[in-house]
Amino acid sequence: MRERMQATHKLIFSAIRNPVRAGRLHLFAALLIIGLLGCDSPEQTKTEETASVVNFLHGGTLRIIHNEPGSLDPMEVDDVYESGITNNIYDGLVRLNESCQLQPHLAGTWIVSPNGREYQFELRPDVRFSDGTPFCALDVVVTLASILSPLKSCQPFAETYIEMIEGSKAFRRGEAPWPSGLLAPDSLTVNIRLEEPLATFLLALTMDQVRIVRWKERIDLIPNGLKSLTGYVSQEILDSAYTNKLGKDPERMFLPGTGPFIPVEWIPLDHVTLIRNPDYWGGEPGVDSLLFIIRQSWSAEEILRLFRNREVEMTFVPRGKEEEMRRDYGARIDVGHELSFSFIGFRMDRPPFDQVLFRRAMAHAINVEKLAALDPEFAQAASGILPPGMPGYSPEIQRLPFNPEAARSNLAQLGYSPANPVPACTLFTTPSSDPEQPFDLSIQEDLAAVGIPLVIEYVEWTELDEGAVDGKLGLFSFGWVADLPDPDSFFYFLFHTQGDNNLFSFSDPVVDELIEEARTSRGAERWEIYRRLEGIILAKAPIIPLRNTSQLTAWQPYVMGVRPSPMGPQMMPLERIHLIPKEQALEAICKKDRP
Secondary structure, eight states: OEEOOOOOEEEEEOSSSOEEEEEOOOOOOSSOTTOOOOOOOHHHHHHHHHHTTSOOBSOOEEEEEEOOOSOOOGGGOOSHHHHHHHTTTOOOSEEEOTTSOEEESSEEEEEEOTTSOEEEEEEOTTOBOTTSOBOOHHHHHHHHHHHHOTTOSSOOTTHHHHTTBTTHHHHHTTSSSSOTTEEEEETTEEEEEBSSOOTTHHHHTTSGGGOOOOGGGTGGGSTTGGGGGBTTBOHHHHHHHHTSOOSOOTTOSSOOOSSSEEEEEEETTTEEEEEEOTTOTTOOOSSSEEEEEEOSSOOHHHHHHHHHTTOOSEEEOOTTOHHHHHHHHOOEEEEEEOSEEEEEEEOTTSTTTTOHHHHHHHHHHSOHHHHHHTSTTTEEEOOSSSOTTSTTOOOSOOSOOOOHHHHHHHHHHTTOBTTBOOOOEEEEEOOOSSTTOHHHHHHHHHHHHTTOOEEEEEOOHHHHHHHHHTTOOSEEEEEEEOSSSSTHHHHHHHHSTTOTTOTTOOOOHHHHHHHHHHHHOOTHHHHHHHHHHHHHHHHHOSEEEEEEEEEEEEEOTTEEOOOOOTTOGGGSOGGGOEEOOHHHHHHHHHHHHOO
């Protein structure tokens, strides 16, 4: 997901700066303030112990600093600002726990055939949508089919995985009424048959865009409506559906979900409010409501003021403010390590970036280790495309090494010299919270040292994102956070010719073939393919990997139940959070700090 930095693939904004798309391009949510997800730290353990001496409250409002979402329809989610909200409203068949292991969710159990092509899901019988409608297999199959629909108005990230269902391509082309591998033999059973084995299929069912909505909300995306399902869905289910009013409620602003919270208000550039779903099948949430506080942009001063006055419970830590927030405001600080990386991207069909020697010259010119050292608490130098913690990751350096002499040699081979200097290049990026912008200045200085003048142009995230996606920007700073804990969420989306977030006009038949081979391979063979892919891709330099970043997040000492996820803050189960009385929490902390 693209991430504002900064991403499978969503967009996020990094507190450090680089924009990220969520694989959902999930750029680094510099402002995705829900990132309270740090790993268990001594500070967290200490506060959890404090909680044991006070009483938990049941209720209250959890207030979160956030950025404006583009949509609250799960199928349209493509960044972490959206998924950070929608994942509290809608559920998937399966989910990932804090260790990125698959767990049952709306599907209580499932069976996979020995050949890896057939899946049978048994659904929970006790689930209802927030409007009281019973959840059933029809909701699942229509939700999945709508992702493939030729009538949809968006391109969901999950489509590249869902299209592996048998008959999907014919359905999408209008040559079949329904995907033949998508079946509902009864109201609590869903059978799925794939064209070929796909190692990541179950993981793909955890993606934001595959969260289940009522069949009525999507049936208008199915050509010929319920008639198309005849022979694929049991007649009993269809007979029951025909007795109900068809179509969605045109007056309804939000789609009903099965999740722990219900959306009730969205005031653009101000707030989004969710209230507790009292009938949530997973147990009553710990707080009464979630309030996502939204601004066009956030300043460190406003964030600190709100946190100091106890007007927000969760926020990212502005640059250099960690100690102040801990010491003066009693903040609990955690470091969240995401499966993500930041990079400089080239649009390879735009001169001079259409020349591999020029791209390699820039890659050799930038001292990535020096960049990471600018933010040692936030970042480490990226070794390549895959981040630490990702299956298949290797610490062996795959990126082109810092070598100014090699950079000058490449430029000379292209005919550049003092008499024929390199024309100025413009790097599009978003500004960081540090007015001196040391990160960008370091890149600018490194490139100037080999004779490449660089102009930095700061733009808003939406302009950067749209410009890169539309191919209007030749050089841009971005980030990517995984939609899935699997290398495919990096390689297919970013570097396959058909990848939804191939922002670089990168196309290589060998790379495409290896990516497709890896998708159907298993075990050590897969990881070896991805290591080969990293070397091949980075030698052609469509990107310059820069950093793997962490997010420092802060929450008030009276917030309990926060659990991290390497998939990013948007995957944190907010229904598990509960509050303790503020006064008791602060008094307990003061006692611990006394000699």
